[in-house]
Amino acid sequence: MKLTDINGTAVTKLCLGTMTWGEQNTEAQAHEQIDYALERGLNFIDCAEMYPVPPKAETQGRTEQYIGSWFAKTGQRDRWVLATKASGPGEWMQHIRGGPRFSADHLVRAVDTSLQRLQTDYIDLYQLHWPDRNTNFFGKLGYQHSDADETPIEETLQALDTLVRSGKIRAIGLSNETPWGAMRFLQLAEREGWPRVATIQNPYNLLNRTYEVGLAEVSHRENVGLLAYSPLAFGVLTGKYRHGVRPDGARLTLFDRFSRYNNDQAVAATEAYLALADEHGIDPTLMALAYVNSRPFVLSNIIGATTLAQLKTCIDSADVELSQALIDGIEAIHTTQPNPSP
Helix, strand or coil: CCCCEECCEECCCEEEECCCECCCECHHHHHHHHHHHHHCCCCEEECCCCCCCCCCCCCCCHHHHHHHHHHHHHCCHHHCEEEEEECCCCHHHCCCCCCCCCCHHHHHHHHHHHHHHHCCCCECEEEECCCCCCCCCCCCCCCCCCCCCCCCHHHHHHHHHHHHHHCCECCEEEECCCHHHHHHHHHHHHHHCCCCEEEEEEECECCECHHHCCHHHHHHHHCCEEEEECCCCCCHHHCCCHHHCCCCCCHHHHCCCCCCCCCHHHHHHHHHHHHHHHHHCCCHHHHHHHHHHHCCCEEEEEECCCCHHHHHHHHHHHHCCCCHHHHHHHHHHHHHCCCCCC
16 A cells, blocks of 8 residues: 555655754745755645754744745745644743643644744644653653653544634644554544544654554554654765764754764664665665655655755655665665664
């Protein structure tokens, strides 16, 4: 089965990611990227109320503002399937609504504020950026259960149902979610007649294929496609950080908080993937993205770039088919060093 749409709306296999806009990219550069992606045939764009990253009070919301100013300037809102996200709770998010939650009042405020910044009257796909409960996401391992101080999923889904009925959002999605969470949302939607989750936006790349363990089956059996984020593992899989190099202006050069793909096991696995790409004479960026593109549970692959040259290479991956020999090589490395960056 190939997943191709969100509640009947077809989306392209590649989605334009935007989380650098307002930090590493200016408004003019953001508009250039939107123009170029549209010229290349993309129709799907993803953002979040939290963006840009790293999240800071002084920059929060700029990414949505840049997209909104493009809509206002061009009048081409209808050319895009627009996705954004509501921030979940966390001590590092106190600058958003005094600490965001997925309660009814928070979600209404979040949607209304995003609509204002985006200069539109509807959002095609509205996602919950991470769970409003204690569980594993953002690389956390070793689950420890606690159900204290969490917004009931019932309250969240009922609020989203109200927003769908109002016309402000058209479909809902999850992000950084677990198999239990996904199935609970689906179960409640079926029982109560509330909106059904259409997508799950989780990390998926050659260094982190944990989505395959439980959620890939949910994607197939429940028709809930993966929106794969970090398909290049923060750029590590491009090879630009090979042998400890730190290029000027690159994310891992600028921000030392991003360490998910820098552990010893990830470095070793990355070197093996880069060597495999060298052996087959393929750009490692194209290899990494084409692999994600080829997975049948992936609805769309979220690509992000800080330059038009990078964006061109990313979009070029849509036309790349990997040979069976190359795929076998990827699987052999994965077997030897599975998921070094969960």
